[in-house]
Amino acid sequence: MALFKKKQVQELSIEDIQLPEHIGIIMDGNGRWAKKRGLPRSAGHTAGAQTFRKIARYCSDIGIKYLTVYAFSTENWRRPSDEVDALMRLFKDYLQEAIRDFKDDSIVLKFIGDRSAFSPELLSLMNENEEESCDRDGMVLNIAMNYGGRAELVTAIREMANEVKDGSLSPEDISEELVSQHLYTKGQPDPDLIIRPSGENRTSNFLLWQSAYAEYVIMDVLWPDFTKEDLNQALIEFAKRNRRFGGV
Numbered sequence: 001m002a003l004f005k006k007k008q009v010q011e012l013s014i015e016d017i018q019l020p021e022h023i024g025i026i027m028d029g030n031g032r033w034a035k036k037r038g039l040p041r042s043a044g045h046t047a048g049a050q051t052f053r054k055i056a057r058y059c060s061d062i063g064i065k066y067l068t069v070y071a072f073s074t075e076n077w078r079r080p081s082d083e084v085d086a087l088m089r090l091f092k093d094y095l096q097e098a099i100r101d102f103k104d105d106s107i108v109l110k111f112i113g114d115r116s117a118f119s120p121e122l123l124s125l126m127n128e129n130e131e132e133s134c135d136r137d138g139m140v141l142n143i144a145m146n147y148g149g150r151a152e153l154v155t156a157i158r159e160m161a162n163e164v165k166d167g168s169l170s171p172e173d174i175s176e177e178l179v180s181q182h183l184y185t186k187g188q189p190d191p192d193l194i195i196r197p198s199g200e201n202r203t204s205n206f207l208l209w210q211s212a213y214a215e216y217v218i219m220d221v222l223w224p225d226f227t228k229e230d231l232n233q234a235l236i237e238f239a240k241r242n243r244r245f246g247g248v
Helices: 030-036 041-062 074-078 081-101 120-133 149-165 176-181 228-240
Strands: 022-026 066-073 108-112 140-147 193-197 215-219
Touching: 030 041, 041 066, 041 081, 041 228, 066 074, 066 081, 074 081, 074 140, 081 120, 108 120, 140 149, 149 176, 193 228, 215 228
Parallel strands: 022 066, 022 193, 066 140, 108 140, 193 215
Antiparallel strands: none
């Protein structure tokens, strides 16, 4: 993966291009943003949450159909307990706000990942947000919380193994399509574009199966500083790519 630089982009507008159907964003750089300013890491997460709200609504406004954001990975539990606690409080505040402030939006909220580690209060708020938004007809916003691509695949394999065990599935019937139907994103198209702010060149265990043919745009901007213009530049860069999906 190469670092994308704004100067590489010709003068285009998102009105001139075909937008991707599904975007994934690895929201990276909150801690470094805070450190550069002599602030606690929690301040970076708060600033990152504000950027998330702004970018999610912008994606909805310009007609993106699916947006998946990486909010908290299965590995993030290894962080210092005070940082994890601050993130859980931030999630709670966001979920409470979403119930109130998203009620007039068309955005459909979904939470992907292993929910078993979250508190009953957070689980209740997740369920309430999904129930409140399920009948909307706008952009689907997947928030990946306690998510890991490898863990997702293990969960899918276990489900299929149990189906084989109880006789409802034959091993010969297992296909790529069937695997996709057992993932958290079942029923949704695979991401066309994955954006990683912060300049890091890693997938970080994000949508491993789904991103097999996704285009990656790595941007040298920390997530709290990420703007609508940065997103536009990534979309324009995506539109310039020649996607062959293994063909010629």
